[in-house]
Amino acid sequence: MTEIPAHTSLWPAPHASGPVFATVHVPGSKSVTNRALVLAALAAEPGWLRRPLRSRDTLLMAAALRAMGVGIEEGVGPDGSGEAWRVIPSGLRGPATVDVGNAGTVMRFLPPVAALADGSVRFDGDPRSYERPLNGVIDALRVLGARIDDDSRGSLPMTVHGTGALDGGLVEIDASSSSQFVSALLLSAPRFNQGIEVRHVGGPLPSMPHIRMTVDMLRTVGAQVDTPESGGEPNVWRVTSGALLGRDLTVEPDLSNAQPFLAAALVTGGKVTVPDWPERTTQPGDRLREIFTLMGGSCELTGQGLEFTGSGAIHGIDVDLSEVGELTPGIAAVAALADSPSTLRGVAHLRLHETDRLAALTKEINELGGDVTETADGLHIRPRRLHGGIFHTYDDHRMATAGAIIGLAVPGVEIENVGTTAKTLPDFPDLWAGMLGN
Incomplete structure (x- = not known):
């Protein structure tokens, strides 16, 4: 312990x-805020995020995306109704350094984003973050063509060497230690050249509602997602390559x-x-x-x-x-x-x-x-x-x-x-x- x-x-x-x-x-919800920030950063047009949570985890996510070139402006919504963030996508780029703190969503959702950046992105965080598993994301990204330096630890600290694109395709992972491994790959998948097919091959998946949240939010911004619940194979998720829409989203x-x-x-x-x-x-x-x-x-x-x-x-x-x-x-x-x-x-x-x-x-x-x-x-x-x-x-x-x-x-x-x-x-x-x- x-x-x-x-x-x-x-x-x-x-x-x-x-x-x-x-x-x-x-x-507001941390889980919704951080997923919305990632999707808005990958969109083809600017979007609004209303009533976002301002907490350590969400501010770390915003700071990380800014470090990779995304514009995030804090203010009020277009109708003047309360706090909102305007997210302005741009060409993702390095070199950049990301402080994940001890936020699972930051350490797991952003390496796939970094693989799409033009340049290297280093990930580091609190001492406890070094003990939390990242192998599901790291191994999957390597299968999909990314180059990652982690000294074979399967955890932080590490560097993702982005090349501006990722082919995508089929990948098998064991996400039994964290459903965030699946969500991490799905969130960035519309930007992969071939989309993605994620197959979970381990024990029971924890926190399935969080995967359903990811799928629901992807569909909200225009992504095509096939899931086990929509008639697909058990433990298989497919996301089609395509542009994401900028949305006006209110956080629950x-x-x-x-x-x-x-x-x-x-x-x-x-x-x-x-x-x-x-x-x-x-x-x-x-x-x-x-x-x-x-x-x-x-x-x-x-x-x-x-x-x-x-x-x-x-x-x-x-x-x-x-x-x-x-x-x-x-x-x-x-x-x-x-x-x-x-x-x-x-x-x-x-x-x-x-x-x-x-x-x-x-x-x-x-x-x-x-x-x-x-x-x-x-x-x-x-x-x-x-x-x-x-x-x-x-x-x-x-x-x-x-x-x-x-x-x-x-x-x-x-x-x-x-x-x-x-x-x-x-x-x-x-x-x-x-x-x-x-």
């Missing part, structure tokens, strides 16, 4: 004195980042409303409606947004989270406060995320008095009376919000490095305090 960072700043997680009743405006709220706020209603027996919750979405966070209802809440999608109400009781759950692994830390936090045991399955791939999330959750909840054990592909959680203490985050934003959820019910919880939430949820402490009326 990653070493605990030497952060000295501790944030006292607010303890709820009663039911929480609040309306929380959740910022990040439903996964709504998790701690909905959890607050469940944990305290209150009610939280999240405005602008979409009726139809490919975001994995939409599963929260089902999962948190099974754990004791109820929800209704109204004209005001999603209204989630806690019943005052929290029930354990046995659930396969393979398609929505990013929700695991928040669900584990709620499960630690439940009235019966929980088993969270299908998330072995979380050992390769921002940190080893399974080991981190086990250690941190247990150090507060919990009883969590790792399984081969998840966690088994037996609720115990918890006590206060330091909850370490390992530079992982979802660990920080998991600790905050526990802190609602357990006095004396202190979050180490709550600032790591800026990765995808800027100003989380202020949003949390506002929800509690502090």
Whole structure:
């Protein structure tokens, strides 16, 4: 497991004195924002991105694309209605240096873009980024004709030597460690001379909703995509070569980042409303409606947004989270406060995320008095009376919000490095305090 960072700043997680009743405006989706930036950068004409998320991961993506010659102007939309980014495609070029931070979308989505650049692009990032697998993208790009220097590590740091074009064609990959390997290849594929046919040949694919999100967004900008869901072969995706359109796209709220706020209603027996919750979405966070209802809440999608109400009781759950692994830390936090045991399955791939999330959750909840054990592909959680203490985050934003959820019910919880939430949820402490009326 990653070493605990030497952060000295501790944030006292607010303890709820009663039911929480609040309306929380959740910022835009990181997953949608970063996919939209890549597609806009590869388009044949300028486009608008409205209500983008401004967080560490999305600002790293924008900075990386700018380094490769893409124009991204920050301002307001053409009708003056709120913040928007104008993305102006240009000839991708190097030499350039990309700082990926610890953002999976940046480190995986941009090497195929760099292969289309005229010149070399070096990728580097946080120390943890060196431990995260990139071999699925690196090996696939080599099969498609790209030249990449990674000293045979299959991870960062590395340099992609772009030649201005890539032939594309058939490639087989094992994406069982990250669905982002598939999305990375699909996003740039319309610009490949022959498009692409991606065949997944490994174990079960995690986070399938994120691949569906990629496909949906590709189709929105005019790409032709054949998928298993549209009658194609299982585990095969085909994208036809062609120009992408510049679009005027509004980013949905990040439903996964709504998790701690909905959890607050469940944990305290209150009610939280999240405005602008979409009726139809490919975001994995939409599963929260089902999962948190099974754990004791109820929800209704109204004209005001999603209204989630806690019943005052929290029930354990046995659930396969393979398609929505990013929700695991928040669900584990709620499960630690439940009235019966929980088993969270299908998330072995979380050992390769921002940190080893399974080991981190086990250690941190247990150090507060919990009883969590790792399984081969998840966690088994037996609720115990918890006590206060330091909850370490390992530079992982979802660990920080998991600790905050526990802190609602357990006095004396202190979050180490709550600032790591800026990765995808800027100003989380202020949003949390506002929800509690502090």
